[in-house]
Amino acid sequence: MDNLSGSWRRVFNKFWFVPAVCVLAAVVLAQSVVALDRWLPEGLDSPWVVWVYAVGIDGSRAMLAAIGGSMLGVAATAFSITISVIATASSTYGPRLVRNFMADRGNQVVLGVLVSTFIYTLLVLRTIRSASDDLAQPFVPHVAVNLAVVMAVADVALIVYFIHHIADSVQVDTLVRGARRHLLDVIDRWHPEEMPEELVRTVRHRGGGGEVTAGGDGYVVSVGFERLLDHAESGDVEVELVPRVGDHVLATEPLARVWPEHRAEELEGRLRRCVRLSDSRSADQDVRFAEQQVVELAVRALSPSTNDPYTAVNAIEEIATGLVRAVARPLPGNTIVVDGVHRLRYGPVGLDELVDMPFDQIRPHATGHVSVLLALVDLAARIEAATVHPSVQRQAREHVDVLLEQFRDSAPHPRDLARVEQHVRSRSAD
Known part of the structure; x- marks a missing residue:
């Protein structure tokens, strides 16, 4: 079942999955509502017509054509905006975060609903018959036409949501929060609070x-x-x-x-x-990749082209959320035992690798930013205070020593050096 669920998960995360489901639902809905219209009594004087807005043949055709054409145009615009946002995020925050945009349910639902509205109106439009048509008697699916109007109104509200959502999705806080959520999920998977008996x-x-x-x-x-x-x-x-x-x-x-x-x-x-x-890694089970996504945000924020130390500090603080949870728990198991027999052995990622990653990858870029150095010192202090493993405590202290030594070698301003040294002493005292 694990392999099957993994296959379904890959399909479910594809960008086209939700739009495809929406289109299929639109086809079923159009056929069903038109069938309902055919079943209901005919004529504008029928009792059920009182409950809907009855439109003539030409008016129905014009209304459906306007709704379908406009929704397809809006869908194309929304798709263009999404591609533009993906390109911007890829160049600024790293190509590995693009898959988070592609798997975003909000973007998929918006595009799916807009396209499905076009498909729905197209299928309903083809069922309208006038007296001049030789194929059948005049027919106007009043319920289906009114439902198309309701869908158009709902699409307008959806477009407003999409504008807000796409603007929020490119904010650094949103990106960091999403990467942190992936990190916490995979840490809970590999570092449970209580190890299973087997x-x-x-x-x-x-x-x-x-x-x-x-x-x-x-x-x-x-x-x-x-x-x-x-x-x-x-x-x-x-x-x-x-x-x-x-x-x-x-x-x-x-x-x-x-x-x-x-x-x-x-x-x-x-x-x-x-x-x-x-061909590419995934954060579903890979704790190193989940942590690397957050670390990469900090590293890219410190690049000369971006020069955003505040984002780097934010990313380091989110890394602390995951690392503190991991180092406070027992070491993960690596062997499954059934009835006293070792059946399956595998290699988990050690705590030392998780602790080393942010310091080793961020430190070379942080010497010119005192605020980032202070955030790394705070990260080490949090790890040291939370861990139940003495080796991790020693590892955190060593990283602080290396950080301080590298900062001294960079010939900083005496005021900056004094500030960092004072912060190290205060955190050590805590």
């Missing part, structure tokens, strides 16, 4: 084993751990997943190892189907 942490590296190659090139973006475990149990084998989620593998490199060794060839195809490779 999940333990081992340091034993078993030698040998039958090797299963990746069979393709790309990044490991998701792993169906439940399916891997099912194959290990049904085959009465022990499986070790060699790459971690987010690692890049080649077709000839090992994907998994199997004990007993002779069962590897038999399980090769099934094990490969449990691991999805892609």
Whole structure:
């Protein structure tokens, strides 16, 4: 089921998915409402006509043509605006954040509803018949025409929402908040507050084993751990997943190892189907990529072309939200045990990697911005205060020492140096 849900998740996140569903719904709605119109009594003096606005044949055609044409034009404009925003965000905040715009439900719904309104009016328009037509008796689907008017009014409100939404989506706070949400979600996945009973942490590296190659090139973006475990149990084998989620593998490199060794060839195809490779990384299961998205915002904000240290400080503060949660919890398990037998082993991302990333990647660009240095010192102090692991405490102190040493080597103004040193002492005292 993990692999199936992953396939559905990829389809569900495609930019065209929601518009396609809206168009399909418009086709069904148009046929249904026209069928209702045919079923209702005919004639303008019928009782049901009192409840709707009855329009003549020419008026109905003109109204539907105006609604359909205008909605298609607005949809094209909305699509152009979206592409422009994506291009701006890609050049300013990084190309990896573009997929967040593409997966934004608000943009998809707006484009889907506008296009579906055009499809609906087109399908209803083709059913209108006048006395001059040779195909059938005169027919005007009054309910369908009035529903098109209601949809047009709703589309106007949707356009106003779209303008607000697209303007809000390019704000730095919105981008950082979205990246932080992805980071917290994946940290909760890999660093739960309580480790499941069947999940333990081992340091034993078993030698040998039958090797299963990746069979393709790309990044490991998701792993169906439940399916891997099912194959290990049904085959009465022990499986070790060699790459971690987010690692890049080649077709000839090992994907998994199997004990007993002779069962590897038999399980090769099934094990490969449990691991999805892609040309680009995803934040669904990759905690390093989720953190990297927030770190990249800070790094790009400190580039000479952008020169926005306030955004960098904001990103560092959001990184603290995820790191503090991770370092305050037990080390993640790496081995699933069933009935006392080790069935599945994999490599989680260590806390040291998560802690190192923001300091190592932001520090080289931060020496010219005192406010960013102070934010990094605060990040280290928060990690040191929250963690339950002594090694992480030492790691945070080392990063502060390296940060201070590099700042001194950059020959800063004495006032700036004194300010940073004073902040380090005050945070250490806390």
